[in-house]
Amino acid sequence: MRFDALYFLFFFAIVYGLSKIPRIGPAVYILASFLFYIVAGWQDLALIITMIIFNYGASFYVSRSKIVFSTTVAINLATLLYFKYSSFLGSSLGANEIFNTQIIIPLGISFYVFQMIAYQVDIVRGTCRQITSFPRFYLFVAFFPQLIAGPIVRANDISNQINRLFKKGQRNNTIISLGLGLCLLGLVKKVILSDSLAPIVDSNFSTMPDTALAAWQGVLTFTFQIYYDFSGYSDIALGLGYLLGIRLPINFKQPYLAKSPQEFWQRWHITLSQWVRDYLYIPLGGNKIKGPIKQLTALILVMTLMGLWHGANWTFAAWGASWGVAILLWRIGAPFFNKRPLVSWLGTLLVTVILWVFFRAPNMGFALDYLQIMFTPSTLNMNNLSWIWSGMIVLGGLHLLEGRYYNLKGIKLMKKINQPFCWGILIGLCFTILLLPKALDNPFIYFRF
Amino acid sequence: MLFRAFKKTCLFCCGLICAAFLFEAVLRCIELTPAWKTLPVAEVSLYGPDAKTAYTHRKNVKGIWTTENRAKISTNEFAIRSNGRHNFTKNPDAKNIGIIGNSIIEALQVADIDTFVSQTEEILRSRINSINVHNLGLSGTTPVIELERSKYFTELLDLDTLIIINSPANLTHRIEYSQGGSLPFYTMDEIGNIRINRKYLKSRGYKIRTSIIGDAFYFLMNHSKLFTVLNNRMNRGLLDELQINKVQQTAHSSENTNTCPNEAIESLKILSQTQDNNSQRTHALINHLLGQYSALQNRTGVKIIYAFYDNWKSCPKTLTQSAHTALIAMLENNNIEYYDLKSDLKSHLPPNITLQDLRGFASPKGHLNYTGHQVFSSTLSNYIINNYSNE
Numbered sequence: 001m002r003f004d005a006l007y008f009l010f011f012f013a014i015v016y017g018l019s020k021i022p023r024i025g026p027a028v029y030i031l032a033s034f035l036f037y038i039v040a041g042w043q044d045l046a047l048i049i050t051m052i053i054f055n056y057g058a059s060f061y062v063s064r065s066k067i068v069f070s071t072t073v074a075i076n077l078a079t080l081l082y083f084k085y086s087s088f089l090g091s092s093l094g095a096n097e098i099f100n101t102q103i104i105i106p107l108g109i110s111f112y113v114f115q116m117i118a119y120q121v122d123i124v125r126g127t128c129r130q131i132t133s134f135p136r137f138y139l140f141v142a143f144f145p146q147l148i149a150g151p152i153v154r155a156n157d158i159s160n161q162i163n164r165l166f167k168k169g170q171r172n173n174t175i176i177s178l179g180l181g182l183c184l185l186g187l188v189k190k191v192i193l194s195d196s197l198a199p200i201v202d203s204n205f206s207t208m209p210d211t212a213l214a215a216w217q218g219v220l221t222f223t224f225q226i227y228y229d230f231s232g233y234s235d236i237a238l239g240l241g242y243l244l245g246i247r248l249p250i251n252f253k254q255p256y257l258a259k260s261p262q263e264f265w266q267r268w269h270i271t272l273s274q275w276v277r278d279y280l281y282i283p284l285g286g287n288k289i290k291g292p293i294k295q296l297t298a299l300i301l302v303m304t305l306m307g308l309w310h311g312a313n314w315t316f317a318a319w320g321a322s323w324g325v326a327i328l329l330w331r332i333g334a335p336f337f338n339k340r341p342l343v344s345w346l347g348t349l350l351v352t353v354i355l356w357v358f359f360r361a362p363n364m365g366f367a368l369d370y371l372q373i374m375f376t377p378s379t380l381n382m383n384n385l386s387w388i389w390s391g392m393i394v395l396g397g398l399h400l401l402e403g404r405y406y407n408l409k410g411i412k413l414m415k416k417i418n419q420p421f422c423w424g425i426l427i428g429l430c431f432t433i434l435l436l437p438k439a440l441d442n443p444f445i446y447f448r449f
Numbered sequence: 450m451l452f453r454a455f456k457k458t459c460l461f462c463c464g465l466i467c468a469a470f471l472f473e474a475v476l477r478c479i480e481l482t483p484a485w486k487t488l489p490v491a492e493v494s495l496y497g498p499d500a501k502t503a504y505t506h507r508k509n510v511k512g513i514w515t516t517e518n519r520a521k522i523s524t525n526e527f528a529i530r531s532n533g534r535h536n537f538t539k540n541p542d543a544k545n546i547g548i549i550g551n552s553i554i555e556a557l558q559v560a561d562i563d564t565f566v567s568q569t570e571e572i573l574r575s576r577i578n579s580i581n582v583h584n585l586g587l588s589g590t591t592p593v594i595e596l597e598r599s600k601y602f603t604e605l606l607d608l609d610t611l612i613i614i615n616s617p618a619n620l621t622h623r624i625e626y627s628q629g630g631s632l633p634f635y636t637m638d639e640i641g642n643i644r645i646n647r648k649y650l651k652s653r654g655y656k657i658r659t660s661i662i663g664d665a666f667y668f669l670m671n672h673s674k675l676f677t678v679l680n681n682r683m684n685r686g687l688l689d690e691l692q693i694n695k696v697q698q699t700a701h702s703s704e705n706t707n708t709c710p711n712e713a714i715e716s717l718k719i720l721s722q723t724q725d726n727n728s729q730r731t732h733a734l735i736n737h738l739l740g741q742y743s744a745l746q747n748r749t750g751v752k753i754i755y756a757f758y759d760n761w762k763s764c765p766k767t768l769t770q771s772a773h774t775a776l777i778a779m780l781e782n783n784n785i786e787y788y789d790l791k792s793d794l795k796s797h798l799p800p801n802i803t804l805q806d807l808r809g810f811a812s813p814k815g816h817l818n819y820t821g822h823q824v825f826s827s828t829l830s831n832y833i834i835n836n837y838s839n840e
Contacts, residue, residue, distance in 0.1 A: 002690065004690075005690035005691075006682075006687055006688070006689070006690065007687075007688050007690060007691060191489065192488060192489060193488075195489075196487045196488045196489060197487070199811065200487070202811075203811050390483075391483075391484070391487065419460065420457040420458070420460040420461040420464065421460040421461065421463055421464040421467075422464060423461060423464060424460065424461040424462060424463060424464015424465040424466075424467070424468065425464040425465075425467050425468045425471070426464075426468075427464075427465070427468070428464060428465040428466075428467070428468020428469060428471075428472070429468045429471060429472060431468075432468060432469065432472040432675065432678070433472075435678050435679060435682045436489045436678060437489075437492065437515075437678075437681055437682065437685060437689075
């Protein structure tokens, strides 16, 4: 199911209504999560249930035996490799063009596999309590607001909330206006902004642009499209979870305001960055690695793997590796950048925009040609400049403004206006936005991962 | 407690109403700024019921068309696309030319002044005093609808010349269009007259649209963007997203522009052969249709030109030639002028542009793009100037 579909609104309304009935809340959540994923198809459903049963069973033994632990992690990774990367590993040329082909990988596999690996590691490390009840474990992995495209939840984040739900039927106190507000914000980002930018991006990346200006326009548009698409999804996930009494972790904090590549990853897809840091980078030595060559190697390895997490294509590997280089460059140049925050911010933004070319391009050849056009001087067409670039400024302004409502002040305001009148406005706006026609089938970009 | 619940419900409903107004305001703001080219807008609801042709354009409607290419469009008081002028008044001394056909002529994908009809008018006005060219195109039209519209508009607009632009396939396959899709049914009487099925006219949808409720809804759509969005959504279906993949798959599978389509071969065969029953029946129906055009010509004095245009590529030449020979013969028998628009367009193409390049905006398939409208207008205006400037 998709959050930006009208039928999902009806689905959620029923789930929300039923969850209010005392004692049946957890059962409603489990059933809803099951139904939510059925739409992906029976094969995908069978896979996720098998993986949940396997990981649930293994979690009883991982802390007792290293072999069981290693095997469990290996099986999780092997499943991901098989379903997501088999064509890529079989032939390096058979890379998946995720923006041009049908999604053939099981829905949300990258997210739930990472979530379950983190869970097993946390049990072995002793940093989280084991979830002994199967229904609770099922809900931890498959809770529908975060199932398909994150945030990647840790057991520590939500196991207590789930336990409370099962034990006493209690949910966190919810400010309905806040939950609805997050859903509305997400829908505005997805339906109004991201979906509107999609045709411009598609046309720029379907055929090679003629001029540098057109190429920059294409990649800048994609810069906003992917942000509003993914952060929109995360906002809706947070809002839905919040309305159902489960608080999910925040995934975005105005990433384009980051003043260094490292900070960018502390603001973009935060739960993935934290996962990579805790389960990949730190075990490899982290910041304690001495010597720039070793640091570079570790960073590039980690960031390449993170890039490849997004898709089986060399473009993602190049994207991730380039981020590794950028992070190291900023570390080396720290004395310079720390004194010049504006230059550092502009540099980071420029790196981010340029690297999105690798992310969006169908293959490496296209990406390199595209970059070449971006840096080839050409004449400026002022007619096109006027409205497209003013649109970009508006989008940037909206990004800047986000910080003003995505804070404690915003929450307090929502608490203040937590009245039926405001609920009516927020629900009405969500409904009307969902009425808008979809000229193209534009599922959330991160559904493809 | 009951009072509190009632109060809460009332407040909630007030909130919903406020949301409706807010949404309306946002959509209107978008339309006032250049953002309408990108952000979601309410696609104009252009059509209304018609007793003779089942549906037609509504009068004085303005709005934005969003499919294929976004454009601001409008209809005038005659319920046809306006050419950008809303105060058209009849002038007995003026020459009136009507161009009739399907969505290619209707050209909703470009603004009123960018249609080839409007551009043709501009070109002709610089050469001929007092001339109007009217856009009588209608999406999804069939030869029967075209005939009915031709009769109606010839008298309404005092047409001097009527150019019917049609493809051979439309003529052969849809001459007795009886069912399919969302289009109305037609029935045929013993002498070959085709009219809308009574069942359609008695259907609930048609009845509602022609009732006071329908009038009220059209009024609301004319004045509210929210109602237009709601109407469009109801037409598409509330659970539209569940089916969107299916629709796209079908649309992609039918797209192949490099070979002569089966529909074209079939149509050309029907036109060029007279041996089998199917061909004979189609020929008889076409003759009957042309006979009615001939009668219209004789009765009103309008000059009728039947122009053929299609976007087919690589069709067998011999088959195409014999089909056109048969068509020309049928037209001559009915005293109607034949115009090979496709060949004429080829001779007006700019360098490095093919007929296929005249269509589609973001994708190669679709309706006429801006180049297409320019080529069409230069071709048609040239043809009219060369053949009719003295009349």
